Amino acid sequence: MFVDKVKIYVKGGDGGNGMVAFRREKYEANGGPAGGDGGRGADVVFVVDEGLRTLMDFRYQKHFKAKPGEHGRSKSQHGKAASPMMVRVPPGTVVTDSDTGDVVADLTQHGQEAVIAQGGRGGRGNIRFSSPKNPAPYISENGEPGVERYVEMELKLLADVGLVGYPSVGKSTLLSVVSAAKPKIGAYHFTTIAPNLGLVETADGRSFVMADLPGLIEGAHEGVGLGHQFLRHVERTKVLVHVVDMAGSEGRDPYQDWLQINEELTLYREVLAERPQIVVANKMDLPEAEENLEIFREQVGVDVSIFPVSAATRSGIDELLYAIADELDRMPKVEEIVEPDTEETERKVYRAEEPEEAFTIRRDNEVFVVEGPRVEKLIKMTNFQYDEAVRRFANTLKIMGVDDGLRARGAKDGDTVRIDEMEFEFRD
The missing domain is CATH 3.40.50.300 (P-loop containing nucleotide triphosphate hydrolases)
Incomplete structure (x- = not known):
């Protein structure tokens, strides 16, 4: 059977977690911070293989999840970044985002590569949070989640x-x-x-x-x-x-x-x-x-x-x-062929920009639900094991304006606030 269109799920590897650690050396009872950063998660990369002619393999494997980066270690040792996950595709494969319909990659030449889902960056260890005011911080970050998306792959034959x-x-x-x-x-x-x-x-x-x-x-x-x-x-x-x-x-x-x-x-x-x-x-x-x-x-x-x-x-x-x-x-x-209907096509340059709304707040019965990419990433990367990290999380939300937004929506002391899958008690 010839398969020329499939829908698959791809996820970049999560970044490794940063670590809280301190130097423990002879004659130095209170060593400084020594927690390393986590390694970067693996990207999901599509690479063209001219030996392939169909998308048949993707009928049976529709989930591609890349490996996470290594966690940071003590003695200021950073975690190792994960190697990219290489997925072979036939020449003529067009990859589009299922949700937006945007073309992610148009793969035509043997050996051509395209990153379809980026891995997350590694979380920072406590050596990154050291300052004169706080020389021994008990703060570290979890790794950034890798990009996950559903993509549609469509094969257009490359024949003369x-x-x-x-x-x-x-x-x-x-x-x-x-x-x-x-x-x-x-x-x-x-x-x-x-x-x-x-x-x-x-x-x-x-x-x-x-x-x-x-x-x-x-x-x-x-x-x-x-x-x-x-x-x-x-x-x-x-x-x-x-x-x-x-x-x-x-x-x-x-x-x-x-x-x-x-x-x-x-x-x-x-x-x-x-x-x-x-x-x-x-x-x-x-x-x-x-x-x-x-x-x-x-x-x-x-x-x-x-x-x-x-x-x-x-x-x-x-x-x-x-x-x-x-x-x-x-x-x-x-490379010299120019299709008549594409000569005047306006070329778009996509830049990473902050969304107009950093977050939104809605009511779910008695619960205030805060949603938005930035706050959801913040909660995933916060290590709630340490009190200092929790205080930093709360302060970041305040700086972003989440506290003021909750008050404007009528939140009072003791009300429940949910961000992603975690619930908190609002304190005014």
Whole structure:
């Protein structure tokens, strides 16, 4: 089974906890702070492996959780950072955030890497909190939680040539003739339900990758049939080879088929209409094909390149392959290709900014609930084992304005306040 879209969960490793420790040396009864920092948690990194062709592995493993960093130790020893968790993906994988729909990474080249979920930084040990006012602090931080998110992975095939056309026009047969690929061939619609790739080599030594894609039907741009599954793969091909059943063996008009497929491509994405296209008049060994071809030539005009072939008898195949190779040779290299609809695209620069609202306060029956990324991270990184750390936590909330916010919402002495999973008693 070909799997081209999956949803998975990824989580960066939590940072290691900082430590509270003091020097214990001979003749020095009251040594200074010596608690080390925690190590950074591991990132979840996707790396492209050209040996992979599908997302099949992600059907069975959908959770990827990276290792945490080591905790800090005594004698000012910092914890070791965890090694990145490398996840292999096939070329052509597009990763998007499930919640926001933003593209996280577009992975196309072998060896290309992208950090999908960052690991948390290590918590600070008490050596970081030493000051002239407090030379022996009993304060340390827990490690920062790693980023966790659900992402959708979508595979778009990376082929030089894409075979397009109605179902049962002979695309799979053509691919089996020109390459070593063995696609499933049958006399019924949607015999091909998953893309097939084949390496094609011409007699003069040129080669290219051809993709036999599921057939298009009317309404494909709206998802009818296998529409969206098909069209997302067409986007990455450099040249389209439009296969038409010139014999009209299923009672359809070849010219109407040609118009309909091009309309579906345009409706899905206008740039596809500008992609170089070669028309293959297939099934020329069948009756009425020659007559239909003459009519078809008049209807489409002289600007359209048409190559009469018979995939069954292999006639006309060499001329077709030379024409495809010539078209590919005329195209700029991949890095020079600029799609017309992206030239004027405004480039956005994303910066880490504090949210407008650092926190929100709501009522849950008699409980005041404080929510927000900053306060939730603060509570996760506070080591409540030490009184000094608790006082620092309370002071930080006060500086952030949480106390004033609770008073404004009507909180009084003794009321319960919940932050994340912890509950506190409000003291005015």
